[in-house]
Amino acid sequence: MPLAWALLLLLGLSARRDWGCLQCDNSVREALKQLRLALIPSRFQQGQLQARAQVVLRGMEGPFFRDYALNAFVGRVGIDRLDLVASFVKNQTSNLMANSLRDEPLLDELVTLRERVIKELKKVLRSYELKACDPKICRLLKEEVLDCLHCQMISPKCIREKYCFIDGQPRMDLQYHKKNEFQWSPGLTGSIISVCLAVLAFVSSWLRE
DSSP states (O other), X not given: OHHHHHHHHHHHHHHTTTOOGGGGOHXXXXXXXXXXXXXXXXXOOSHXXXXXXXXXXXXXXXXXXXXXXHXXXXXXXXXXXXXXXXXXXXXXHHHHHHSOOOHHHHHHHHHHHHHHHHHHHHHXXXXXXXXXXXXXXXXXXXXXXXXXXXXXXXXXXXXXXXXXXXXXXXXXXXXXXXXXXXXXOHHHHHHHHHHHHHHHHHHHHHHHO
């Protein structure tokens, strides 16, 4: 039993690393998965179109929205506003499954869906960033926000001016480390404790055998 718990802890840690914003919502990931299963391969006769549709849908299920949130914005969002985007995604996927489009028109519609979701996601990401980048407003923020990389609720923090409204990798370092300087975080502490517990459980089980 201790060995089983150790494995579950380690699997749990690894499973949550690839999610991002919308992927933090199980219902959104399930809606996108059901859309893919409903459309591919039954509504694509041409192999090339089917492969392209697969790429679009797999990307939306996977890292696409996470990468957008972290590269174009700081990757944090108010959970209540994100719920609106999640509802939008589920409504759009239902509409696509119900229509009769096939092949290239359907592929075009999938690309359009991705663009629409990006626009909606951009609104909520920008909404938080506008507040967090304003020195006067950010100090008044109290409600926790969602960290789009780790799917964890965190306390809102002011964002340095140089990281506001820019694209690129440096902004991904905000809550993890500064250049040439390691920055400890509560999330990292929790991860280390979980790993230690898993290792101890594994060793204890092995010694009993």
